[in-house]
Amino acid sequence: MLQHLRDRISHWTQQIQRQPNSSKAYIQRGMARFMAAEIEGAIADFDQAEQLDPTVTPYLWQRGLAYYYAERYEEGARQFEQDLAVNGADVEETAWWCLCAAQLGGMEAARSQVYGPEPQPVRDRRPIMTPIHQMFTGQIGPADLLNASQTLGKTGQFYAHLYAGLYGEVTRTAGLELIHRAANNFRLDDYMWHLARVHCQLRSPG
Numbered sequence: 001m002l003q004h005l006r007d008r009i010s011h012w013t014q015q016i017q018r019q020p021n022s023s024k025a026y027i028q029r030g031m032a033r034f035m036a037a038e039i040e041g042a043i044a045d046f047d048q049a050e051q052l053d054p055t056v057t058p059y060l061w062q063r064g065l066a067y068y069y070a071e072r073y074e075e076g077a078r079q080f081e082q083d084l085a086v087n088g089a090d091v092e093e094t095a096w097w098c099l100c101a102a103q104l105g106g107m108e109a110a111r112s113q114v115y116g117p118e119p120q121p122v123r124d125r126r127p128i129m130t131p132i133h134q135m136f137t138g139q140i141g142p143a144d145l146l147n148a149s150q151t152l153g154k155t156g157q158f159y160a161h162l163y164a165g166l167y168g169e170v171t172r173t174a175g176l177e178l179i180h181r182a183a184n185n186f187r188l189d190d191y192m193w194h195l196a197r198v199h200c201q202l203r204s205p206g
Helices: 002-018 023-035 039-052 054-059 061-069 073-086 091-105 107-115 129-136 142-151 153-170 176-185 191-203
Strands: none
Touching: 002 023, 023 039, 023 061, 023 191, 039 054, 039 061, 054 073, 061 073, 061 091, 061 191, 073 091, 091 107, 091 129, 091 153, 107 129, 107 153, 129 142, 129 153, 142 153, 153 176, 153 191, 176 191
């Protein structure tokens, strides 16, 4: 796994050398660096992409995730708020804005700030996103989310364990075990599976 990611970083470094003004190449290398748990390097690449092409700013959700793991929660919240200005119905980006805000001021304040008194309806076609949204808006708890995922296959169970674990982290309840389960039991060819793996690497003691 690590060698594969090193090869991807090397590939995009070569692309940058050939096309130093390519914001896409910097974003791709930043994503590979994030998956390799090189958080500050990833942020530097996303920043460079933004400098080269400021129009990408509201689409740099990858930088928002990296900010979270750099514990730069205020910048992460700002990134996701900007993202949602152009994609206001995105369940995951809204959840990540809430996670960043909750790290700063607690879940109740974050929920009020992000979702307001009347949360928007879920438009994501993935069935698991409805109970994830309901958990973050306070309609159900993490256990209910995990129960709802039982009939939604491996992908649904992965996302349920990931977001229940992240919710547990910011509410200071058990969370790491759930994310370990997401990474180890429900492997996907998906950027968010890599995020779960990076989370376990960075958050596990020792």
